[in-house]
Amino acid sequence: MSTPKIAIIFYTTYGTNHAMALEAQKAAEAAGAEVRLRRFAETAPDEVVQGQEAWAAQLDKMQDIQEVSHDDMVWADGYFISAPTRYGNMPSQVRAFIDTLGGLWQEGKLVNKTISATTSAQTLHGGHETTLWSLYVSAMHWGCIIVPPGYADPLKFEDGGNPYGYSTQAGGFDETGKRSVAFQAQRLVEVTAKLAG
Template identity: 70%
Template sequence: MSKPKIAVIFYSTYGTNHAIAEAAAKAAGEAGAEVRLLRIAETAPESVVNGQDAWKAQAEKMASIPLATPDDMVWADGYFISCPTRYGVSASQLRAFIDTLGPVWQKGGLSNKAFTATTSAQNAHGGQEATLLSLYTTAMHWGAIIVAPGYTDPSIFEAGGNPYGYSANAGGFDEKGRAAVAHQARRLVDMAKKLSA
C-alpha cells in the first residue's frame, strides 16, 4: 500500500502557526505519510512586513519553505491547515490562496480528501472555534472529509479541550499543544490512508 500524501499548509505572521505546522509535519511523517510542508504566500505589502521587526524576522525564517500551489492540493490525499484567526475567520492570506482553487475544485480535484485544521489567536476567546468552523465549511464545499480531533485522546483535554482542532494562544504553543497536534496529525494520516485505499 502506498503512503498517504499529506500537505501541511500554513500561514504564520509571528511564528505560532509555523511551529504548529512543523510539529504536524513531523508527526505525519512518523505516522507513515509522505509529507509536504508548504507555506501560504504573504499578501501584505512588503513595507508593512518590514515595518515590524518580528513579522520581518518570521518572513525571513520561513522563506526557504515552498509556497503552496493548486498542484499540491491535487497531489495530496489529506490537508493539515494551520493559520491564525482574524476577526473570527482565517487570515486573509489563506483565504486568498483558497480563492485560487476554483478550477481544481470545479473538476472535483479536492473531493474525498481528508481535511483538518488548527489555529491561533491572541487569547482563548479570540475567534478560534469560529475560524476552524469556517475552514470546515470551505472543506464541505469541496466535498472533502472533515477529520476533527474530537475528544479521541487525552491530549485534546490537556491542551485546552478544543474538539474542532488544536488552537493556541499566540506564542503559546507548548508541549501539551505539541501532543495534541501530533494526535491530530496522526488521525489525519489514518483517515487519509483509508480514503485513498
C-alpha cells in the first residue's frame, strides 16, 4: 500500500481544536501517513480578535502554521478537520474557505478523498453533531468518502459516544479525548491507505 497523504486542517479560537489537530497529527504520522498540518485563515475583524486577550494570544501562537490552500486540498488523499461549533454549524472561517473550492469541485479534484472531523462547543449540547454533519454535507457534494469513528472501538463509550467524530466541551480535551482523536486519525489513515493503494 502507498503512504497516504493526510491534510489535518483546523480552526480554533482559544486552542481546543488546535490541541486536537496536534494529537491527530501525532497519531496519523505514527500510523504511517505523510501529514500536512494547516489552519483555516482567521477572517474575524482584527479589532474583534485583539479585543479578547485569549483569542489574540492563540492566533499569535499559531503564526508558524501555514494557512490551508487549494494545493493542500489537491495534494491530500484524506482530510482530518477539527473546528468548533458556531450556532450548531461550522465557523464562518471554515465556511469561507470551503466556499472557494468550487473550481476544484467542478474539476473533480476532491472526488474520492476521505474525510473525518472533530469539534467542540461551549456546552454539552451546543451543536456538536450538527457541526460535524454540516462539514460532511459539504464533503458529500465533493464526492468524499466519510470515515467516522462510529463505535469501531469500545473507547467511544467512554468519550461521550459521538459516532460522527470526537467532540468535547471547549477546554475539556482530556486523556480520554486524546485517545479518541488518535483512534479516529489512525482509522482515517488505515482506510485512506486502502483506497489510495
